[in-house]
Amino acid sequence: MIIFNASTHIIPYYNIFQDHPFAVICHNICLYQMSDLILNLFLKSSLSFPLFLHVQFILLHSLLNKTEHSIMHIISFFLVMLKIVFCYKSQKVQRGSDVSLRCDVPLMSKSSTLHWEKDGEQSPNSTLMYNNSAYIILHTVDERSEGNYYCRLMENGRVQTVRIHTVNVTSYSQNKIHTIYRQSGNNSDVSLIFKSKKIYHRLRWTWEQSPKSQIDLIAVEKGIEVQIKGPIEPGRNSSTTYTGQFFIFHISPVNFNYNGTYRCITETSTYTTTILRTIRVSVEPPDGVLRNQSVVLTCEVSEVNDSVTLVWLRMEGNRGVLVKQQTMTEKNNMLRLTVNLASNETDPLHWQCAVFTENTLRALAPITISRTSSNTNAPTESSTVTDQGHIFEPLLYNIFYFYTDRILKISM
Template sequence: MPAILWTAVLLIFKTQAKDVPPVQPGPLRTSAFIQTPNNTPGNKAQRGTDVTLSCEVSRLPAFSTLQWEREEAPASNTTLFFNNTAYIILHSVDQRSQGKYTCRLRRNGTVLMHQSQTLHVTDSTYSKKIFSLYRESSDSSDLSLICKSEKRYDRIQWQRQQPDLILISAEKGREPKVNGPIDPGKGSSTSYDGHEFIFHISPVRFNYSGTYTCVGCDQTPYFRVKLHTVRVSAEPPDGVFSNMSVDLTCEVSEVADPLNLAWLRMEGNTAVLVKQDILSKENSSRTLSVTLRNLSEDQLAWQCAVFTEDTLRALAPITVRLLSAFAETPKQGGGAVVEGTNLLTVHIVVCAVAGCVVILLGALLFYCQRKSASGAPPSDKKNLRAGRCHSVPDDGHIVVVNPAEEDEEELHYASVTVVGVCHGASGNPIKKVRSQNPWNLIESDQNLERSKV
């Protein structure tokens, strides 16, 4: 009977499950943040600027993914998924960046819906605008400053802030001349053809922020870029134990327009919002900090995201280092951390050195004792072994020394007995004692007394 009841319950449950409709993702919307030059027809991005593509869905069903792809292949830039929106940032676009980008919603490998954006890029860089770019300050970050003129120039240069601060210049058909203080990266132009000149910066440092201008020989500004840098840091910087807290700080070089800084905890490409704040010129703040406590292995990857008008402009990742229980406590303020294995090695080396020192000291002490024992006068050593009797002139007593075992190499123990006066009948001292037994000496004295009588 119970088996029949359980079978009926299962049949009812399966019937109801079939009747429940699957969760619908809702509409799929895509958008593109494109920086366009002045009076340019169409939706063309300015060459050398950044483009942000976003794809939003109202609800993301379980076991589903939302990702940007280009020509049936994943886009080269990493896709960030946050708040049911997939973002992708295309840095320093040029003609190679043009094409169709498609956002696809997949569930269990099946495409549920998709939508595309087509990107066009201008051929030249001439514009009167100043374009804003954001870059993280790290060894893996880079920036390509592209200058492409419509007419031919015999000389061109990249300068920063003031006209007299020339970073790099080139004449037609010659190698560029670097004036510093920023060295050109591997992607920089090695010669100038009269039209296009690229100044590649890698890595990007925090103090590289500022306005960069490409100027021709007629002093015409052909391209102007305002670079904003973003850096992240952790305190303590060398890692923490799971029961310790760590402070993460995100800082921007300048706040010209309202910015939204957000700290995101990463779970793969999916971001979880932990803290955010809106910065502006009025509040004069350029940082956002968050304190993390009781970290686990799946809470170590973080990113600081920079948004302008709900558009993702930059990402600055950081990974917290979680120390093992065998590691030495990290020093505050950038001290070095000794891992457990290194600490164990240090202990072994110290113990080995201490053991060697003890052995050497023991051997030296033994050598000194042996040398001291062997340094006694030969006659004294012979008398001690033979049990000689020595008379002491001051008190007239005789000291008898019982030797140790003859088999021993050194003399370790001896017994000393005071016998009495060691003089004969004539008052002369006895020169030889034949027996080592003190009772023989007493018997000799008694024989002397009888002979006297």
């Protein structure tokens, strides 16, 4: 983080700009427009922030004429630079991991919109609102996930960049451990990725659901075909040949009992480790409900080893209203959150269970309450659980906005 010191960053430049007419510019270009202009210059350049700051000083010094309005110049210029510091972030993430980004707007009218873009392309508009914050989750990141992600605020016909987040993905994943969350269901999947600069003659993916229960799932050796050994059948994207540097174990669909620790092991040691937590949502009765019938919604996480918060949201269009939440801070085999809905509370058919770990949104599991027209329990709507596993591919990402009149105290 860059820290500005007046004696080293401001005073030396005060003498340079003490006679420049920045007031004229301020009258013609508002601070926000100037801020966005400098932000765009910064993002399109390959300069580091300190070097960019120095270049901007030189450019402004060469363009401005002498005047008595230097203090306004200095203050306005540093406000612009501070905005860049606080809204820009660069992050290096592990290949194959999940990445959650957040964007906040303290004061936003109901007519305003907030969305994420990647390098100018708007992401799929799957939105939730919560405390005027926008979230985006990138699943199983690789080199295609790299780039600049922009959080845009559209208000009164004007577009403003609120946050820029640059994502860089590591080329390899040696000695790394990461945790991912997936909703169980027919359309859900997860890819476990091994990629190494070094060539290994033997590789295997293992699964450990409980201590000292490790079993081999898939193995490959130079000159020998891939061997399937474990109870989890490899998905269509699993590796089928030996390369020595790249080995994928793809799981599809993801069952709730597939939670556990997955390791890729070479001849000598563990190369990479992925901890999988599974999520399951259900509705009771499962075959459809009458209009005057009560309903029970359940959200479960397979295992809890750290602070996890489950949140049930009632969906009203793109707005999620907080109904119930629960936080587990101690190790537990399972975390379950149940909501009992009276007959007059079942009109909203679309619900979502959000999963947070500490201050990070990790997953979202949607479910739909099906209506039935008679006591025969023949559903009038097709599906009760809506899987989103098919969007958990690199660069196919969700934006999560949620807004609620209740307070969910999760410090992001």
